[in-house]
Amino acid sequence: MNSPSGRNAVFCCLRYHVAIDEFLLVTRRYISSVVFSSVDDVALNMAQLILELMAAVRSGASRFSSDEFLSSDVSAMIEWCCLSPF
Numbered sequence: 001m002n003s004p005s006g007r008n009a010v011f012c013c014l015r016y017h018v019a020i021d022e023f024l025l026v027t028r029r030y031i032s033s034v035v036f037s038s039v040d041d042v043a044l045n046m047a048q049l050i051l052e053l054m055a056a057v058r059s060g061a062s063r064f065s066s067d068e069f070l071s072s073d074v075s076a077m078i079e080w081c082c083l084s085p086f
Helices: 004-015 020-025 028-037 041-059 071-081
Strands: none
Touching (some): 004 020
């Protein structure tokens, strides 16, 4: 494949053991199952806690105070982390 997206598709298929002709059948649920199966319960629980804390800060239900970060910095970090929530 010559196109970047084609090379990326082939790379993903090889890495995650998916036949190239089944590539279009890959769903978000399948990707989540592959990712979550490689993460232990402790790390998954910590990630969930961080996501909940970020959601509380983002919605204004909780405040994050720091001398090192402005409120806009925290908002930008949260926005970056939440680009593709599960």
